[in-house]
Amino acid sequence: MTLDRTLLNEARDALRAADRVAVLTGAGVSAESNIPTFRDAQTGMWARFDPRQLASPEGFAEAPDRVWNWYRWRRELVASSRPNAGHDALATLQRSRPGVTLITQNVDGFHQQAGARDVLELHGSLQRTVCSVTRRVIDQDWLDEHADAEPPPSPHHPDGLARPDVVWFGEALPAAVIDAALDAAARCDLILVAGTSGEVHPAASLPFIARDHGARVIDVNPEATAISRMADWHLAGPSARWLPALICSA
Numbered sequence: 001m002t003l004d005r006t007l008l009n010e011a012r013d014a015l016r017a018a019d020r021v022a023v024l025t026g027a028g029v030s031a032e033s034n035i036p037t038f039r040d041a042q043t044g045m046w047a048r049f050d051p052r053q054l055a056s057p058e059g060f061a062e063a064p065d066r067v068w069n070w071y072r073w074r075r076e077l078v079a080s081s082r083p084n085a086g087h088d089a090l091a092t093l094q095r096s097r098p099g100v101t102l103i104t105q106n107v108d109g110f111h112q113q114a115g116a117r118d119v120l121e122l123h124g125s126l127q128r129t130v131c132s133v134t135r136r137v138i139d140q141d142w143l144d145e146h147a148d149a150e151p152p153p154s155p156h157h158p159d160g161l162a163r164p165d166v167v168w169f170g171e172a173l174p175a176a177v178i179d180a181a182l183d184a185a186a187r188c189d190l191i192l193v194a195g196t197s198g199e200v201h202p203a204a205s206l207p208f209i210a211r212d213h214g215a216r217v218i219d220v221n222p223e224a225t226a227i228s229r230m231a232d233w234h235l236a237g238p239s240a241r242w243l244p245a246l247i248c249s250a
C-alpha cells in the first residue's frame with residue numbers, strides 16, 4: 001500500500017505543532033501482533049464468539065469456567081506475541097515530548113510493554129485478576145495455588161470467584177480512568193486515533209469531544225468509520241506502517 005505523502009506530511013505537521021496530544025487506540029493497533037480484533041468480518045472475535053456468553057456478567061454467572069478459559073486463551077495469545085512497530089512509535093512519541101496522554105481500549109498491555117507510561121486502560125487489563133464480588137486484586141501466588149479450579153475461588157470473599165479485570169458489556173468503566181480520558185480529550189489540541197471501529201461508547205465519543213473543543217483529529221484505520229469520516233486526516237492503512245511514518249519526525 002502506498003502512503004499518500006501530502007496527507008501524511010500535513011498530519012505530521014499538525015502533530016508536531018500540537019502542545020497537548022491525546023491518543024486513542026483500539027484492537028486494530030494489535031492486529032499486526034496477531035491479536036484478532038473484535039469486529040473485523042471473518043477474523044474478528046465477535047464473528048466467532050458470542051460476546052454475551054464471554055463478555056458479560058450474565059455469561060459469567062451462567063458458565064464461569066467457559067469465560068475463565070476463554071480469557072486464559074487470550075492471555076496466552078498475548079503472552080506469545082509482542083508489541084509491533086505501531087506500539088513502538090506511540091511510546092516514542094510519548095517519550096520524545098511532554099503532553100501526550102495515551103488512552104487505550106485494549107487489554108493486552110502492549111503499549112506498556114513497548115515503553116509507554118501512565119496508559120489509561122479504559123477497558124481494564126488481561127494481566128490483572130480480581131474477585132468477582134469485591135473487585136480486589138488477587139495475587140499470582142494464590143492463582144497458582146488454585147490453578148486446577150476453573151476459575152479459582154476468591155481469597156477476598158466466600159462467594160467470590162477469580163475473574164479478569166476487564167470491563168464487560170453492561171459494566172461501568174473505571175471512574176478515575178474515564179474521567180482522566182474525558183479530561184485529556186477536552187483539553188488536547190490534537191487527538192490521534194488508531195485501530196478502533198468507534199462502535200463502543202464512551203470510548204468512541206472521545207474523538208468527538210476533542211473535536212467539539214477545537215482539536216484536530218487524525219485517524220489511522222484501513223477502513224472508513226464514523227471517526228475517520230469526521231477526522232481532518234484519515235490515514236487509510238495499517239497502524240504498524242502509518243504510525244511510525246507519522247511519528248518518526250513529528
Ligand code: OAD
Nearest residue numbers: 026027028031037038039105167195196197200223238239
Ligand atoms: P473493533 O474490532 O471494533 O475495531 C477494530 C478496528 O481496527 C476496525 O475499524 C478495523 O478496520 C481496524 N483495523 C484492523 N486492522 C488494522 C490495522 N492493521 N491497523 C489499524 N487498524 C486496523 O475494536 P475496538 O474498536 O477496539 O471491548 O473495539 C472496542 C471494544 O469492543 C473493545 O475494547 C472490546 C470490544 O467489545 C471490551 O471488551 C469491553
